[in-house]
Amino acid sequence: MKDIYLDNNATTKVDPAVVDMMIPYFLEQYGNPSSIHKFADGVAKGLKHARQQVQALIGCEHDSEIIFTSCGTESNSTAILSAIKAQPNKKEIITTTVEHPAILSVCDMLEKEGYTIHRMPVDKAGRLNLNAYKNLLSNNVAIVSVMWANNETGTIFPVEEMADMANAEGVMFHTDAVQAVGKIPMNLQYTKIDMLSLSGHKLHAPKGIGVLYLRRGTRYRALLRGGHQERGRRAGTENSASIVGLGKACELALEFIKYENTQVKAMRDRLERGLTDQIPHCFITGDIYNRLPNTTDIAFEYIEGESILMLLNKAGIAASSGSACTSGSLEPSHVMRAMDIPYTAAHGTIRFSFSRYNDMSEVDEVLRVMPGIVATLRKLSPYWDGNGPVADPEKAFAPVYA
Amino acid sequence: MWDYSDKVKEHFFNPKNAGAVVDANATGEVGSISCGDALRLTLKVDDDSEIILEAGFQTFGCGSAIASSSVLTEIIKGMTLDEAAKVTNQDIADQLEGLPPEKMHCSVMGREALQAAIANYRGEVWTDDHEEGALICKCFAIDAVMIEEMVWANKLRTVEDVTNFTKAGGGCASCHEDIEAILEKVLAEKGEKFDPTAAPVEAITKIAAVKAPLTNLQRIKKIEQVLESLRPALMADGGDVELVEVLGNTAYVNMTGACNGCQMAAMTIAGIQQRLMEVMGEFIKVVPASEMKKLVNIEVV
Ligand SMILES: Cc1ncc(COP(=O)(O)O)c(C=O)c1O
């Protein structure tokens, strides 16, 4: 069987149709889009078309609200730093404990500079408390930044409602929608979202291309200054091939969005049902009723994620883990800690994330090998005894030093 | 994913001596569930000869934790307890043909489980002084706890000081921001403020030393004496140190045995350096001999 890729929240394969669109921009239309000659005269048109394709996918009102950036991370940094530069008197930021590091690290830095950061906690299912959120909104808040969907669990936050609430208080609202765009339908013109980040490589476009959606009229301060590209809102010669590729990828994503929410979802559902039926002591993390259609994150108790990934890899299956060891840090993923998942489970979480390139036979293959992998590792585990966990595991094995 | 050696993969995919030894008479349990690595080592020791007849491991952890546990049991089977007590984490890492710096702690965990099991057999209580923080410097595998301790103990004030005392930050320099954050934190606890332009601790010591400068010969003799006095302690940990060269106030040493090349070696080097400075009353920098060529060239230029 050929190798199985179930790590689409990490990054995706570039769609061959996207590659085809891009090639002429490397070999023929390679002129600088600002130049006046025949090597460049098709480029501006290509960029314009791409902008419209992105616009169609996210449903914004104007194509000039699309700013091309180099990645999701750049869009996130630009959004937050713009909001605080444009409103120097507002010294608070609202975000959540489960954001991607591309938001959290920026907030950590601003905290050192004197900003107050409200990091909203989540409950055991990864959900926010909107009453607590309402109480945080005030005139002192420069920006709210809340992810649309979580990269690890796929949990969806009610960002449209939250943007309304922020807007009612006159507070700017940004969402990191890197995981949501292309997987769930959206229509930004009917929301109060002021800024949104997306990243090409999560939706079958190349790596190194992103978008910051900036609602017309939102106060803005550019991060990268220089040339007049992107109307002076993001200087730097346009990555024309990737922009055109991203445009095509957005067009395809829109075409497949129904497929994503039916067929892709069916694969995900079959996998997680099969795994939780066959394997004792495992559970799905996050808000199972409110998730991306392509993502499942399962905690296999009493074993460790990196070991699971190594055995999966040997079986030709690619996935991800929230374990500390895969990142070289000492703590398991901050998302698992935020949901208060016990350590004996948090280290053993595995995320399977699908795309339209997967098929049911791959699901069956994972279902075939996974029970054996879990059993093998449990046999080695000091928390496991024969057919089940040792009684009172955290006490029965309580090693020296913490 | 990590660049694991073939040996690590071999022990991970086909672990040796997995599971608890039936009728074991020695058990060592170490690790930390919050960090995601924990190990129980069980041994069956022959009461007359003190030879380890059987060894088994149960490990909750990543690939290298399982591989370290597996290779450890292979190393110690057939050894006497006294021999086993000399096994170092470097021996474990060497048997695995090396571990990534982020994973060196897996081999340390192996050694500690072994120490704990031996203590358990002998009816002693094993305590460890092990405290581990987030890995700060990837080039030299130095963690936050160690840097904090050195900053406290030696009144360090700048990144350069930290590099001089721990090596952290002396490679690619990408950890300097994190080291500054630690300095800021510790200095704030002491009621001081971090000033990146502060004179290095080294310079202050140098001025003090000018009063009674040692000749180079005196200095070398003194260094030898100090190393001699430290040797028993090092050998107890399975290591040794050899003085290779003294250039100005820099002593180049060869660390052998225990921990050579890992976090512990840096700690040992820093410890030796501190002891030398205390005894000699002047700034002495202790550097692994492997660094000699690099540094000498820089000094000549
Ligand atoms: C939620 C989220 N935000 C931001 C990013 C970063 O995107 P990029 O890799 O394009 O910088 C990612 C990707 O890992 C993500 O999952």
Ligand code: FES
């Ligand atoms: S990481 Fe510290 S010097 Fe390279």
